[in-house]
Amino acid sequence: MGNLHVDHVTVKFPVGPHTPPVRALSDVDLEIGPGEFVVALGASGCGKSTLLNLLAGFLSPSQGKVILNGATVAGPGADRAVVFQKHALLPWLNVIDNVAFGLKLRGAGKNERYETARKHLNQLGLGAFETHPVYQLSGGMQQRVGIARALAIDPEILLMDEPLGALDALTREKAQELIIRIWKETSKMVFFITHSVEEALFMGTRLIVMSPRPGRITHTFDLVFSQRFLAGEDARAVKASQDFIKMREKVLKIIFGDEEAAGSDHV
């Protein structure tokens, strides 16, 4: 059971010799406890992706640090697996070899690799597709392969960068339910980025709303909707309930407020 702490982190990007650096993240402090599902939401340019890249170790903080289970994060590593929006599978490997890729990097033997990979493929409903080329799968199935690949290395935390952003609406709702179930089964920490308010509210145990220029966390909400879904309530019923709608409008108002304050220069 892990714990991830973003300790007062600031990330600055240099722009030019005569311009002050852009503060992509300004004094962000975030604690993700064991089994927490934290969702980040915000207008474009608010630093969600910067925060994810920081957690993944693709980016170093200008100030502050990221601490996972007591150790400072110094670069990418197998304790923090990333699921991308797209283009991240390896088309020269079939489905099972993609899922087993992380284990192969560790030098695991073929039997061990395939046994673990099969377990996760079955968990994600892909058991019948292990020898298929990944480029022949639908977008939703490719994302499930990406999730299985991340789970196969048994990371402390799953970092999900808009994993459902490229899927059609129907596939997306099914995938949301699947991810919540998997999260419950594995009780891993999850950090999840999305542009969809509904998705954010439905999936997370905690929502952080971020705001641009400089990128920072402005609001934090504890959420119960995924618990209600896991307790047996129908997903659509949860999303159509009064509490959910009230919360959705509240969060939308915050985000639209940010957009207007910024002069709504992007739609």
Next chain:
Amino acid sequence: MSEVKNGIPSSFLGSLFKIKPTKPGEVYGVPGQGDSLFISAVSGGAIIALWALATWAGWIKPLFLPSPLAIVQKFVQVATEGFANYTLFEHTWISVLRVFGALGLACISAIPVGLAMGMSRVMRGVFDPPIEFYRPVPPLAYLPLMIVWFGIGELSKVLLIFLAIFAPVAIGTRSGVRSAAIEQVHAAYSLGASPWQVLTQVILPAALPEIITATRIGMGVGWTTLVAAEMVAATSGIGFMVLSASQFLQTSTVIMGIFIIAAIAYAFDLLMRFLERKLVPWKGRA
């Protein structure tokens, strides 16, 4: 009689711009779709027929253009009796060895150099000037240097072809390094890959389609350099045979040699296309 509609004459040229109804399985408006194999066969057959007619009717003297039958007869004659102490098979074999030897050397050197150039700023800085300097120079221009430096044996011949192949393979490999999506590279690192594993298990396979294309181009360049290489005091080889026959005005041997060079190059290209389908079936699909 040619009626003008929308500014385009309704002639044959005009029919190229006419939009035809889409047949099942076709997509509306795709330029040049459909199978052209039959048309190509007719086109090739027509050229040979015209050639046969022109020589049979005596429009062109055999000294300039022998008949197709004379080429076939020459082929049989050289294949059985030989040319300049070697049979046709021996000439072909030595040329194939030179070109493939050079290709092999080029692949084992140019692919690592191209990868290094793609991966490292320092390596790119080091190798860019020499490659870009000699690449546009025709091999015939540095042929004398090869002879002065490496003599008139096999070494200078193979090196000349090698140099011609090296540049396109290195440049193709270098640009292939950029084929891996940054998400693929990041995914590998976040799954615990070392930089070496990222190179060998992500970047190299992702670059493979471009490396194969570069090898195909390199092979084409290699064949075109063969005749130049066999100008160097050669006593055998297809290029030597063509050059030597031309000095004795044996036009039929020259044309026969050209056909053999073309046939081997085409066969190799077919082989590479087959390998491409087998090795990189995902090309253009991911």
